[in-house]
Amino acid sequence: MSKVYNVNLENPSELVLEGKRQRIAGHFANIIEELGLDLTDPSIKDTPARVAKMLVNETCNGLFSEPPVITTFPLDENTSRELVIIENIPFSSLCEHHFQPFIGTATIAYLPNDRVMGLSKGARVLDYFASRPQIQERLTNEVAQYLFKHLNAKGVFIMIHAEHFCMKVRGVKKHNSSTITTAILGEINKTEVLSSIQLARK
Numbered sequence: 001m002s003k004v005y006n007v008n009l010e011n012p013s014e015l016v017l018e019g020k021r022q023r024i025a026g027h028f029a030n031i032i033e034e035l036g037l038d039l040t041d042p043s044i045k046d047t048p049a050r051v052a053k054m055l056v057n058e059t060c061n062g063l064f065s066e067p068p069v070i071t072t073f074p075l076d077e078n079t080s081r082e083l084v085i086i087e088n089i090p091f092s093s094l095c096e097h098h099f100q101p102f103i104g105t106a107t108i109a110y111l112p113n114d115r116v117m118g119l120s121k122g123a124r125v126l127d128y129f130a131s132r133p134q135i136q137e138r139l140t141n142e143v144a145q146y147l148f149k150h151l152n153a154k155g156v157f158i159m160i161h162a163e164h165f166c167m168k169v170r171g172v173k174k175h176n177s178s179t180i181t182t183a184i185l186g187e188i189n190k191t192e193v194l195s196s197i198q199l200a201r202k
């Protein structure tokens with residue numbers, strides 16, 4: 001198969017990923033052929049390589065990379081120790097049952113102990129655990145566990161609201177249904193989190 005990427009093959013981890021891309025492209029070419037499509041068609045001929053690149057470099061990249069390092073800052077006496085809520089963080093992931101996307105938003109809330117995190121870090125953690133085949137329930141839990149551990153927070157609350165394309169385009173074809181999952185670790189008041197979000201929207 002012709003190589004279509006610019007990769008630095010001196011880098012051992014890039015070499016491993018390039019091997020994965022080439023093998024996945026070969027497997028996906030078999031699927032396309034089995035479906036009876038013409039792999040010589042100019043529109044389709046690079047599809048196996050495109051799908052392989054999408055899986056390895058993007059939608060499943062969390063399987064091949066390290067979790068983000070959480071930068072935290074110490075709280076001094078003048079800083080609030082109350083709830084921190086970051087809401088409506090968009091994400092996309094891949095349903096592991098059907099390999100169809102599920103997309104939505106997450107709300108990350110935590111009650112600090114002695115440190116706070118950089119505000120973008122929650123989004124990076126979400127993206128990391130979303131970049132692999134997932135189920136929404138596990139994704140919610142993994143984000144909660146990781147933040148709880150690395151923030152040394154008193155409590156963490158995660159809520160994910162998502163639409164699953166496996167529900168929209170196949171099976172029951174319920175286009176407007178969405179799924180909400182939550183995870184709570186440590187001491188954090190869920191009602192207080194939800195009422196703060198409500199108040200902020202008024």
Ligand SMILES: [Zn+2]
Nearest residue numbers: 095097098166
């Ligand atoms: Zn599914």
